[in-house]
Amino acid sequence: xxxxxIQDKYxxxxxxxxxxxxxxxxxxxGIMSSHIKGLLVPMCYYAIVAVGLNLCVGILGELxxxxxGFMCVGAYTSAxxxxxxEDVIPTVPRFIMALIIGVAFSTLFGxxxxxxxxxxxxxxxxxxxxxxxxxIKNIFNAVYLGIxxxxxxxxxxDMSSMGMDPSGKILINGAQGIxxxxxxxxxTIAAFLLLxxxxxxxxxxxxxxxxxxxxxxxxxxxxxxxxxNITKYKMFAFTxxxxxxxxxxxxxxxNISTLTATSQYFGYNASILILVYVxxxxxxxxxxxxxxxxILYLLPELLRGLSDYRMLIYSIVLIVMMLFNWAPKAxxxxxxxxxxxxxxxxxx
Amino acid sequence: MATMLDAKNLSISFGGLRAVDDFTIKIxxxxxxxxxxxxxxxxxxxxxxxxxxxxxxxxxxxxxGKDITRLDPVHKNKSGIARxxxxxxxxxxxxxxxxxxxxxxxxxxxxxxxxxxHTPSYRKVEKEIDERARDLLSVFKMEQHADVLASNxxxxxxxxxEIARAMATEPKLLLLDExxxxxxxxxxxxxxxxxxFIREKFGMTILLIEHDMKLVSGICEKLTVLNFGRMLAEGxxxxxxxxxxxxxxxxxxx
Numbered sequence: 001x002x003x004x005x006i007q008d009k010y011x012x013x014x015x016x017x018x019x020x021x022x023x024x025x026x027x028x029x030g031i032m033s034s035h036i037k038g039l040l041v042p043m044c045y046y047a048i049v050a051v052g053l054n055l056c057v058g059i060l061g062e063l064x065x066x067x068x069g070f071m072c073v074g075a076y077t078s079a080x081x082x083x084x085x086e087d088v089i090p091t092v093p094r095f096i097m098a099l100i101i102g103v104a105f106s107t108l109f110g111x112x113x114x115x116x117x118x119x120x121x122x123x124x125x126x127x128x129x130x131x132x133x134x135x136i137k138n139i140f141n142a143v144y145l146g147i148x149x150x151x152x153x154x155x156x157x158d159m160s161s162m163g164m165d166p167s168g169k170i171l172i173n174g175a176q177g178i179x180x181x182x183x184x185x186x187x188t189i190a191a192f193l194l195l196x197x198x199x200x201x202x203x204x205x206x207x208x209x210x211x212x213x214x215x216x217x218x219x220x221x222x223x224x225x226x227x228x229n230i231t232k233y234k235m236f237a238f239t240x241x242x243x244x245x246x247x248x249x250x251x252x253x254x255n256i257s258t259l260t261a262t263s264q265y266f267g268y269n270a271s272i273l274i275l276v277y278v279x280x281x282x283x284x285x286x287x288x289x290x291x292x293x294x295i296l297y298l299l300p301e302l303l304r305g306l307s308d309y310r311m312l313i314y315s316i317v318l319i320v321m322m323l324f325n326w327a328p329k330a331x332x333x334x335x336x337x338x339x340x341x342x343x344x345x346x347x348x
Numbered sequence: 349m350a351t352m353l354d355a356k357n358l359s360i361s362f363g364g365l366r367a368v369d370d371f372t373i374k375i376x377x378x379x380x381x382x383x384x385x386x387x388x389x390x391x392x393x394x395x396x397x398x399x400x401x402x403x404x405x406x407x408x409x410x411x412x413g414k415d416i417t418r419l420d421p422v423h424k425n426k427s428g429i430a431r432x433x434x435x436x437x438x439x440x441x442x443x444x445x446x447x448x449x450x451x452x453x454x455x456x457x458x459x460x461x462x463x464x465x466h467t468p469s470y471r472k473v474e475k476e477i478d479e480r481a482r483d484l485l486s487v488f489k490m491e492q493h494a495d496v497l498a499s500n501x502x503x504x505x506x507x508x509x510e511i512a513r514a515m516a517t518e519p520k521l522l523l524l525d526e527x528x529x530x531x532x533x534x535x536x537x538x539x540x541x542x543x544x545f546i547r548e549k550f551g552m553t554i555l556l557i558e559h560d561m562k563l564v565s566g567i568c569e570k571l572t573v574l575n576f577g578r579m580l581a582e583g584x585x586x587x588x589x590x591x592x593x594x595x596x597x598x599x600x601x602x
Binding site (some may be wrong): 150179201202204206207210211212213214217218219221222223224225226227228229230236284 | 401420421423425426430431433437438439440441444445449450451453456457458460463464465466470473474477513514516517568575591
């Protein structure tokens with residue numbers, strides 16, 4: 001590993017830490033409006049899931065449109081745990097356990113879905129991951145789960161077919177989701193988890209496994225002839241990517257009081273939105289994903305006052321970002337004037 | 349000298365086309381062996397059979413006394429066959445040194461967790477990997493390009509990098525698929541020197557496919573000629589190139 005790569009890694013961490021400190025100061029001094037305060041945690045989880053998706057799209061080179069589904073798995077499993085254990089376990093250990101459970105289940109789903117899906121390539125893989133994402137969302141939309149003295153009751157039909165005692169507690173109420181999850185997440189936790197996922201992904205890229213994954217991306221046949229187990233590393237990268245999306249899901253569900261599997265948050269639209277962050281931030285550019293997620297998440301929210309012109313400005317920003325990132329002239333300009341930031345590295 | 353590669357009666361058909369028919373080759377340790385033939389004769393298919401990209405319909409492949417006929421490319425490589433490709437297949441978005449490090453993948457180990465946490469064992473092994481990769485690059489006189497993107501290298505250097513990457517997997521047998529394709533005479537000459545050099549330095553056994561007769565007659569000790577999937581001739585370089593059948597296959601009847 002060269003000095004340059006090491007430096008690069010710390011620039012990303014530094015950026016997140018500085019942004020965090022700035023936001024904290026603004027919050028503490030009361031300058032920040034409550035509207036913006038409410039955007040901080042979502043900003044972080046979208047940045048996290050963008051980093052996770054970039055591992056899949058930019059580093060492994062496989063286009064996935066199902067990451068909102070993995071987010072959904074992490075959100076539901078962890079929220080279910082927190083909701084069920086709300087009165088039993090104190091906040092801090094409960095959130096840690098919920099995080100572990102959410103990540104574990106999204107890892108498991110990533111692994112299981114990866115087995116059939118990674119046999120496909122390119123567009124086909126994108127279509128199938130999209131389908132799996134929708135399936136996950138729709139299943140969570142249909143599940144009824146409750147607990148009473150007789151134990152757990154589950155149904156995919158309606159509430160009455162669960163056959164539950166009226167005194168029992170409803171955990172998942174079909175399309176109305178989980179109501180009353182404890183809001184354990186805050187901006188500090190979110191920023192920490194963002195740093196943690198950056199740590200995992202950036203360190204992974206600079207390791208033996210990361211090189212193998214990028215080798216598969218660049219040339220599968222050559223990687224095979226170099227003795228690299230293609231299936232193993234594809235599964236590995238995809239699973240880690242799903243786990244990181246699950247982390248974002250845990251933050252999501254612990255930041256709101258009612259969790260529903262709506263297509264706004266967990267449908268293919270959300271997956272595409274995350275992909276937009278990745279593409280505009282630069283495919284394979286981890287720091288770019290964070291920056292793009294933050295800007296593109298905050299922008300439409302901050303422009304709410306402009307009502308009709310909101311989406312117009314948003315789309316212009318999308319185009320400008322695309323040009324700034326990829327147009328040859330813009331890259332030249334950047335290399336000249338932003339050499340100290342040097343976003344596109346020599347070797348990545 | 350021990351036999352390095354002993355492939356017997358290899359055959360494979362694609363649909364109705366018998367691409368390679370009853371191909372037999374025996375390479376002694378340390379030998380530099382050439383495989384030549386007109387376009388479409390099945391030379392690359394032979395390489396694909398030897399490296400496990402295709403499984404032969406018939407025949408056996410024995411490398412250093414072990415039967416490796418049915419192994420997949422990954423395990424073929426692990427058992428000691430490395431190759432380069434006719435159309436260069438580098439990891440274009442990785443740096444030159446990272447390309448070599450990918451070749452070193454199975455030579456150095458640390459756990460995935462150590463890799464993610466960057467533990468002391470990671471640092472130690474990465475340092476060894478880095479040193480070995482730089483050593484290899486300096487053998488090929490490419491150390492000054494270490495941090496350049498592989499796709500930004502000049503053509504001749506890309507070919508050399510592919511050989512360096514193959515050598516990184518520590519093979520017993522190196523297969524070179526048209527290493528001089530597209531090179532100018534100077535580059536070809538330099539390549540010949542490189543091949544001779546790695547052969548002496550590492551005692552490498554090499555099988556190469558080539559069209560450049562100057563290169564073939566310059567460095568190969570033995571030749572096998574393929575034509576329409578069948579073996580036309582084999583033996584010492586001089587006698588094979590003097591064989592009227594071979595001349596006919598290459599130049600046609602008069």
